[in-house]
Structure formats: C-alpha cells, structure tokens
Amino acid sequence: MGRKVLITGASSGIGAELSRLFVEWGDTVIACARSFDKLDATAERLDSERFVPFSLDVTDITAVEKTVAEIEDLHGPIDLALLNAGTYSPTPAESFGASAVHTMMDVNVVGISNMLSVLMPEMMERGRGQLALMSSVAAYRGLPMAAGYSASKAAVIAMGESLKAELDGHGVKLQVICPGFVKTPLTEQNTFPMPYLMDVDDAARRIMKGLESSRFQIAFPRRFVFQLKLLQMMPDALYFPLIKKAIGL
Numbered sequence: 001m002g003r004k005v006l007i008t009g010a011s012s013g014i015g016a017e018l019s020r021l022f023v024e025w026g027d028t029v030i031a032c033a034r035s036f037d038k039l040d041a042t043a044e045r046l047d048s049e050r051f052v053p054f055s056l057d058v059t060d061i062t063a064v065e066k067t068v069a070e071i072e073d074l075h076g077p078i079d080l081a082l083l084n085a086g087t088y089s090p091t092p093a094e095s096f097g098a099s100a101v102h103t104m105m106d107v108n109v110v111g112i113s114n115m116l117s118v119l120m121p122e123m124m125e126r127g128r129g130q131l132a133l134m135s136s137v138a139a140y141r142g143l144p145m146a147a148g149y150s151a152s153k154a155a156v157i158a159m160g161e162s163l164k165a166e167l168d169g170h171g172v173k174l175q176v177i178c179p180g181f182v183k184t185p186l187t188e189q190n191t192f193p194m195p196y197l198m199d200v201d202d203a204a205r206r207i208m209k210g211l212e213s214s215r216f217q218i219a220f221p222r223r224f225v226f227q228l229k230l231l232q233m234m235p236d237a238l239y240f241p242l243i244k245k246a247i248g249l
C-alpha cells in the first residue's frame with residue numbers, strides 16, 4: 001500500500017490485470033506500454049489518480065532512459081518494478097524464421113535488460129527496491145514449436161539468477177515469475193489444448209501473493225510446474241521420446 005509500482009506491458013493481459021489489482025490495493029501504478037490508447041482507456045475505467053500511464057517501447061534504450069528519468073522526476077523513486085512486457089509467436093522447425101526469434105529476444109530479454117540497466121543502479125544506491133522479471137514455465141525445457149519463446153524465457157531466468165545473489169547484498173529483492181498458460185491475447189493464437197489454462201485474474205492474484213513471499217521463482221499452477229520440473233530433471237534419452245509422442249511425431 002502506498003508504493004510506486006512500475007509495470008511494463010500494462011496495456012493488456014496479465015500486466016493490465018496486475019495494474020488494476022495494485023491500484024485497488026492502494027499503490028500508485030506507473031503503467032507502461034506502447035499502446036497509449038489502451039492505457040488511457042484503462043485510466044478512464046479505473047478513474048483513479050493512482051493509475052499513471054506512460055507510453056514506452058522497452059526495446060528502445062534511449063526511450064527507456066528518458067521515460068524512467070521523467071517518471072522519477074514526477075513521482076519519485078520506484079519501489080517495485082514488474083518487468084512483464086513480452087511477446088510470443090510459434091517458431092516450428094518447418095517454418096522457422098529468424099525475425100520472429102529476434103523480436104522475442106528483443107522484447108522478452110533485451111527489453112528487461114534495458115529496464116534493469118536504468119532501475120537497478122538507483123535501487124542499489126538507495127539500498128532497497130523490488131524487481132520481478134517475467135519468465136514462463138516454457139523456460140524449463142525447450143518446448144516443441146516454441147524454440148524462440150522457450151529460449152527467451154530461459155534467458156530471463158538465467159539473468160535473474162545471475163543478478164539475485166549480487167542484489168541481495170544491496171537490499172534489493174529480485175524474483176522471476178513463471179506462469180503456466182493464462183487466458184490473454186497472447187495465448188489466443190494457440191490452437192492446441194492448453195493444460196491447466198487459468199483466468200487472468202487468478203494468475204494476477206497468484207503473482208501478487210508471490211511478490212510478498214521470499215521465493216525466488218513465483219511459479220504456478222503447482223501441478224503443471226511439478227510436471228514440467230520433472231521433465232526438466234529427466235535425462236534427454238527419456239525426455240525426447242516422451243515429448244515426440246506428446247506432439248504426435
């Protein structure tokens with residue numbers, strides 16, 4: 001309550017729902033995304049001065065530096081940053097395109113590192129702050145048809161792990177978020193049955209709860225995470241026949 005919470009990718013899906021919950025909880029949300037019209041529509045709907053929209057493309061480092069400086073000038077230091085902006089498109093081997101992988105790496109990985117490069121030094125200097133990086137359970141193993149997405153989300157976990165140990169010593173809390181399938185515009189394009197598909201409000205509430213915990217990984221739903229973690233530990237000789245069977249190869 002009363003915190004300044006910066007959320008990237010706040011114009012849609014999980015980010016939009018988290019914004020609504022944080023405003024409801026009494027925090028001020030600095031809501032960032034490229035689609036200012038969508039943020040504006042949310043601002044009108046919420047009708048709260050604690051929802052502050054900012055147009056921002058996280059892949060543009062100059063824009064990130066300028067916007068975060070403007071935000072901090074106007075609203076003071078950020079207490080919690082949810083680096084949630086992300087994108088997904090399937091990358092099956094048969095129609096593999098480097099440009100799709102490039103886009104996912106750019107938004108999902110470089111976008112987060114752009115934000116971290118600006119937010120982290122200030123938090124470390126103050127000796128407090130909280131950072132949450134959006135990954136996915138798709139990071140646990142390279143999933144079929146999702147080479148670009150799995151690779152980008154695995155990079156996020158690795159980046160978070162690398163930074164966590166160092167940040168602990170500076171009083172800055174860092175976590176990574178690994179949701180299973182959530183009903184949002186991002187998953188609308190999936191034509192396959194999505195196991196344990198959950199509603200966006202359920203996912204956002206689990207993230208809110210996880211952010212209060214001391215866990216490094218906020219991963220859910222538990223059953224799906226357990227199954228994917230088993231796959232992660234499985235030797236390759238067992239994993240590949242199993243996954244091939246699962247996708248009918």
Ligand SMILES: NC(=O)c1ccc[n+]([C@@H]2O[C@H](COP(=O)([O-])OP(=O)(O)OC[C@H]3O[C@@H](n4cnc5c(N)ncnc54)[C@H](OP(=O)(O)O)[C@@H]3O)[C@@H](O)[C@H]2O)c1
Nearest residue numbers: 009011012013014034035057058085086136181182184186
């Ligand atoms: N839905 C799932 O099942 C699921 C599961 C695990 C993890 N995730 C992750 O959760 C995050 C949110 O996904 P979602 O499902 O809520 O998808 P979504 O509804 O498509 O929302 C994606 C958000 O990211 C923003 N975004 C995309 N590119 C951007 C850029 N270059 N700069 C700034 N913002 C950008 C979009 O806003 P603009 O287009 O307006 O910029 C939008 O607000 C993503 O990182 C996704 O990978 C989702």
